[in-house]
Amino acid sequence: xxxxxxxxDQLRRRFLRAAGQACGAALLGMGLLTYSRQTQPLPxxxxxxxxxxxxxxxxxxxxxxxLCVRDCPYHTLKLAELGDTVITGTPxxxxxxxxxxxxxxxxxxxxxxxxxxxxxxxxxxxARMGLAALVDQENCLNYLxxxxxxxxxxxxxxxxxxxxxxxxxxRTGKHTLFIPIVHSNACTGCGxxxxxxxxxxxxIKVLPTQLAKGAPGRHYRLGxxxxxxxxxxLVEPDKEHEYNLPKGYRYDYEGQGLIKENDTQTPFxxxxxxxxxxxxxxAK
Amino acid sequence: xxxxxxxxxxxxxxxGWWRAHQWLLLRRLVQLGILALFLxxxxxxxxxxxxxxxxxxxxxxxxxxxxxxxTQSLFAGHWPETTIVIGALIIAAxxxxxxxxxxxxxxxxxxxITDLAAWLRQRLNIKDGARLPRQSRYWLxxxxxxxxxxxxxxxxxxxxxxxxxxxSLIFGMGMAGIVVVTLFLFxxxxxxxxxxxxxxxxGAFYSLLARYTxxxxxxxxxxxxxxxxxxxxxxxxxxxxxxxxxxxxxxIGPVITGINCTNCARCIDVCSKDVFRFTTRFYKPTxxxxxxxxxxxxxx
Numbered sequence: 001x002x003x004x005x006x007x008x009d010q011l012r013r014r015f016l017r018a019a020g021q022a023c024g025a026a027l028l029g030m031g032l033l034t035y036s037r038q039t040q041p042l043p044x045x046x047x048x049x050x051x052x053x054x055x056x057x058x059x060x061x062x063x064x065x066x067l068c069v070r071d072c073p074y075h076t077l078k079l080a081e082l083g084d085t086v087i088t089g090t091p092x093x094x095x096x097x098x099x100x101x102x103x104x105x106x107x108x109x110x111x112x113x114x115x116x117x118x119x120x121x122x123x124x125x126x127a128r129m130g131l132a133a134l135v136d137q138e139n140c141l142n143y144l145x146x147x148x149x150x151x152x153x154x155x156x157x158x159x160x161x162x163x164x165x166x167x168x169x170x171r172t173g174k175h176t177l178f179i180p181i182v183h184s185n186a187c188t189g190c191g192x193x194x195x196x197x198x199x200x201x202x203x204i205k206v207l208p209t210q211l212a213k214g215a216p217g218r219h220y221r222l223g224x225x226x227x228x229x230x231x232x233x234l235v236e237p238d239k240e241h242e243y244n245l246p247k248g249y250r251y252d253y254e255g256q257g258l259i260k261e262n263d264t265q266t267p268f269x270x271x272x273x274x275x276x277x278x279x280x281x282x283a284k
Numbered sequence: 285x286x287x288x289x290x291x292x293x294x295x296x297x298x299x300g301w302w303r304a305h306q307w308l309l310l311r312r313l314v315q316l317g318i319l320a321l322f323l324x325x326x327x328x329x330x331x332x333x334x335x336x337x338x339x340x341x342x343x344x345x346x347x348x349x350x351x352x353x354x355t356q357s358l359f360a361g362h363w364p365e366t367t368i369v370i371g372a373l374i375i376a377a378x379x380x381x382x383x384x385x386x387x388x389x390x391x392x393x394x395x396x397i398t399d400l401a402a403w404l405r406q407r408l409n410i411k412d413g414a415r416l417p418r419q420s421r422y423w424l425x426x427x428x429x430x431x432x433x434x435x436x437x438x439x440x441x442x443x444x445x446x447x448x449x450x451x452s453l454i455f456g457m458g459m460a461g462i463v464v465v466t467l468f469l470f471x472x473x474x475x476x477x478x479x480x481x482x483x484x485x486x487g488a489f490y491s492l493l494a495r496y497t498x499x500x501x502x503x504x505x506x507x508x509x510x511x512x513x514x515x516x517x518x519x520x521x522x523x524x525x526x527x528x529x530x531x532x533x534x535x536i537g538p539v540i541t542g543i544n545c546t547n548c549a550r551c552i553d554v555c556s557k558d559v560f561r562f563t564t565r566f567y568k569p570t571x572x573x574x575x576x577x578x579x580x581x582x583x584x
Contacts, residue, residue: 017417025423029431036439059437060360063353063368064447065339066455070325081458082448088458089338089441089451113339113347113367114357 064089095191130189292554384493389546
């Protein structure tokens with residue numbers, strides 16, 4: 001074997017050895033990627049700390065150091081342990097156990113060295129950890145017509161994030177239902193409502209926003225909003241609806257009901273006594 | 285044969301047990317001491333270091349962060365805050381000075397586990413096992429960074445036993461015991477010194493910081509070497525020894541310059557001839573040493 005051949009042979013062997021190692025590493029990497037696909041989605045009951053980047057970005061930014069956990073004064077935050085359903089080492093909390101107390105100085109965000117918890121969050125009311133949703137309308141006491149109101153009362157943004165909307169109670173026919181409505185433009189996802197819900201299993205739960213919230217069609221426009229924005233109707237007014245009412249009457253759909261026009265002549269007097277008096281006079 | 289089953293026996297006899305284990309004990313003390321600094325907060329409410337080795341805050345002022353984790357995060361496409369960059373630069377500078385893989389020998393808690401496995405292998409005279417290529421770790425290092433880029437997340441941290449073990453000891457074990465047992469059995473039965481010296485991408489990353497490290501071990505009295513092989517038997521990276529110990533003939537200096545030397549100093553402990561000691565990498569043997577004479581002896 002010539003010297004050149006020997007060198008080629010050596011090169012060939014070195015190449016094959018390196019290729020073998022590279023293939024091994026690549027195989028492991030592919031396994032890891034596949035494995036991560038299965039663990040990636042955050043369980044619905046695990047909520048990230050305030051200011052957390054969107055989940056995909058968060059997992060590229062968080063180094064799993066636990067400094068946010070350490071600076072949480074209420075021991076709300078936990079680091080996922082190996083074997084938990086949450087990706088190992090990342091911070092989360094379970095609202096039903098300990099909700100976020102929404103500290104004004106947001107110590108967890110201040111503690112984060114990487115920016116996985118975004119430093120631009122300075123007002124805790126702007127946090128969007130998740131979104132509360134009244135998921136069980138069958139068992140919610142307020143839906144049953146009782147005045148529980150606990151979720152509404154404990155909400156740190158009472159009347160903004162949760163309001164009570166009065167509705168007619170069709171069961172009794174005479175009472176009012178006070179329905180808790182969550183407003184996504186104010187709810188921070190702190191979880192105090194879920195924590196406080198008096199039922200053995202909370203009827204109101206904080207969920208990841210994309211699970212809790214629907215989305216309107218992109219082409220949808222709410223006519224009444226557009227009308228207000230434009231300061232007037234944007235479409236040609238419909239042809240006036242003709243009601244089959246007695247002459248001289250009209251019907252107001254916005255509360256007043258049946259209205260008698262002033263100048264209308266009717267055979268009946270406005271005062272019912274007049275009719276009686278008339279009858280008595282005729283009897284005489 | 286008994287010499288290799290119990291490396292360091294000569295040193296113990298000559299120098300006494302304590303002196304033949306002084307660096308090992310110091311190393312274990314440092315490993316446990318740093319863990320204790322992390323644990324004093326959660327256990328006793330005395331907060332000295334907060335966080336874990338991934339990123340920490342010492343005495344509420346000094347940020348220290350792992351440059352390997354920061355690198356993964358950069359590959360994942362995240363633009364980091366300055367805090368972690370400063371922390372990682374401090375740590376990188378430190379390991380540049382003392383040797384990157386000092387992290388492995390003196391800080392990492394996987395090290396006592398794999399050391400125990402290696403020690404037990406010798407005691408039980410287990411000879412079988414896969415000889416993995418030592419370069420594998422660099423391929424794995426590349427893999428961890430590439431997959432971080434593909435997935436946009438710190439993918440390796442799903443399984444990285446180094447960070448998982450350290451974090452679990454501080455924040456709650458979960459199923460991390462499995463990691464310990466797996467690594468121990470892997471090193472004991474499947475591949476000798478398999479994890480730390482062949483596969484661990486974290487160690488590979490740190491080795492890259494050691495290219496110009498000033499603090500190095502040298503075979504300053506290599507002429508007194510009696511070829512007992514004890515240093516090879518205890519060294520986790522024995523490939524770094526021969527150039528320094530036996531390189532006199534080829535004119536290679538006595539400084540161990542291999543980037544994978546962990547500066548664990550176990551070779552200093554077990555050498556009954558006191559061949560090794562800590563020096564700088566610029567160490568030059570003095571002319572008065574009997575190098576030339578010993579060289580001819582080696583040649584003969």
